[in-house]
Amino acid sequence: MSIDLVHFTPGPSLAGGIGIGAAAAVLILFNGRIAGISGILGGLLSLPRHDIAWRVAFLAGLIGAPVLASLLGRSTTLDIQAGWGEILVAGFIVGLGTRYASGCTSGHGVCGLSRGAIRSLVATATFMAAGFLTVFVHQHLMGG
Template structure:
């Protein structure tokens, strides 16, 4: 295994992880809500919307964080090696999976596991296994 030391950022990764944990803890302590992105976003699409403010603020923070990082000189750059068709299909499958799993990776992985939820443990193990299997098939069995 090779580690690209030019892009190895354990300090930024730790800081990001701590901020995610802090945001999840603040949301559950002060609002009694789980910081699962699919649930937060899905709540914007349902009626009645009596909790619009915190949902928009949370999503604005998700979008705003990379903008602030870029302004501070730490550009957030990623390269997606897929076409729009693949991205749309992947997005649809992720959305479908979050409905079947009753939540997304952030809700189950960050919040559910920290609460000791067995359902979240099973869901997170399934997410991870599917990701590992996808990489194995894509990179090693069919090439890519």
């Protein structure tokens, strides 16, 4: 096994993890809500709409933070080697998965695990296993 030291960023990764954990803690402590992105977005898309202001603010922060980082000179570009069709199909499949799992990686992986929820442990293990399998198939079987 080798470590790619160019992309090995423990400091920024730790800071990002602390930020995500703090945001999840603040949201549940002051608003009583779980910081699950699919649930936050789903609440905006469902009728009747409720709790609109905090949902819009949270999603605006998710979009605004990389924009602000970019304006401050931090690189936020990703090299995605897929076409729009592949991205749309993948997004649709992820959307279906979040509905069946009653939450996404942020809701289950950050908030559910910290609360000791068994269903979040199962969901997160399933998300991770699917990701590992996808990378393995792409790298070893499809010549990625």
